[in-house]
Amino acid sequence: MDEIKEFIVIEEEEGDRLDIYLSGQLGDMSRSYIQKLIKDKKATVNGKIEKAKYLVKEDDKIVIQIPAPKLLEVIPQDIPIDIVYEDKDILIVNKPQDMVVHPAPGNYEGTLVNAILYHCKENLSSINGIIRPGIVHRIDKDTSGLLMIAKNNNAHNSLAEQLKDHSITREYQFICHGVVKEDKITVNKPIGRNPKDRLKMAIVKDGKNAITHFEVIKRYENFTHMKASLETGRTHQIRVHALSINHPLLGDEVYGPKNNKFNKLKGQTLHAKKLGFIHPTTKEYVEFDSELPKYFQEILNKLK
Incomplete structure (x- = not known):
């Protein structure tokens, strides 16, 4: 219907x-x-x-x-995925930059969901329906890094509850414009739709609570390599909070400068590097780490 x-x-x-x-x-x-x-x-x-x-x-x-989504439009596809960990309950994948997490109307192929449907067959949670099977959280198309996939509804409920309680460890690394003076910065500013541009998010008074902890990894001439830990998970949170302290992400064409000296960038230099949570079945804390992608490391080498 x-x-x-x-x-x-x-x-x-x-x-x-x-x-x-x-x-x-x-x-x-x-x-x-x-x-x-x-x-x-x-x-x-x-x-x-x-x-x-x-x-x-x-x-x-x-x-x-x-129009109602059609099941046949979301097809399993043999797309290579970087699997960091897998058991009967969860799947941890390292998503590449330039890959959409789940299908949306008008875009039903080539997504992470198409890939995990092929890999997992019927073993995915159904809580988020036929368009987002197994998807507990997501990252932007141009953000790379770790994502957790639920292979059954019990695992999905457990992980979703941890997200709601802000108890999941989520650490990102990025490169931003400018030299950040402070070693550590916490930004606690609400985020909502930008009233002047509905395709963007912004700091707005009636937005949802959003907290990001920033820390400098290394300073370069005109740029800074940083990490960010999330307490909340709002749309574009790191990108909007980084802009709010006048240090937009390198390559971010939505919130940052349109031009930069790294013209081959496909989007923002943002990588979900660390992910930790209580395992839905064992009830033990597990944590996963991923290497910085090649494009990210190459930029750091050039900055040196």
Whole structure:
């Protein structure tokens, strides 16, 4: 059955294009797919069909009809994945940069989910449905590093509860613009949708609580190699908090400078390096570490 979603435009959102507004509201869907839905007359504004370039106004009532996902569209694919650890309950993978974690409407192939469906067959939790089987948490397409996959619902519930309690160890490494003076910085600032650009996140007063602990690993000329430990897991948290202290991530075209001297970068230099949690079955603490990817290490070598 198709899903119907309704939204009322608030004052801060007035002036956004219809496709951009809906992209902000429907974070899992690509803008191109939303544009297709609008073109196919699946969206209305105050009961009328409008084009993607329509500028939304305060109090506009927007209704969009989202076709139900089809099971056959999420297919197992023999895509190589770097497996760090596996048992009957969990799978720890080291996701490469430039790989989407799970399918979204209009993008059903080449994702980590397609790969683990092939590897695990039927042995994945079903809690997050057919689009995100086994997926407990995710990282951005252009972020590399460790992810935990639940192979059954008991494991999924245990890991999800630990995420909710902020008891999971999550340590990232990144390279940022500028030389960070302080050895350690804790940023405690709420994060929500950017009212001026719904495709971005930002520090906003009514956002969700977000806490990041930063620590300098090494300083270079014009750049700093840092690590970040997360207490919370908000969308784009490290990237937004790093920008808030005026040190955006190298390669981050959304929150940082558009140009840098490393032109071959595919996205932000951000790697989920360490992941630790209580094992769902053994009840013992387990921790996993991964090496920095080749592209990341090559940049550090050039900075030296």
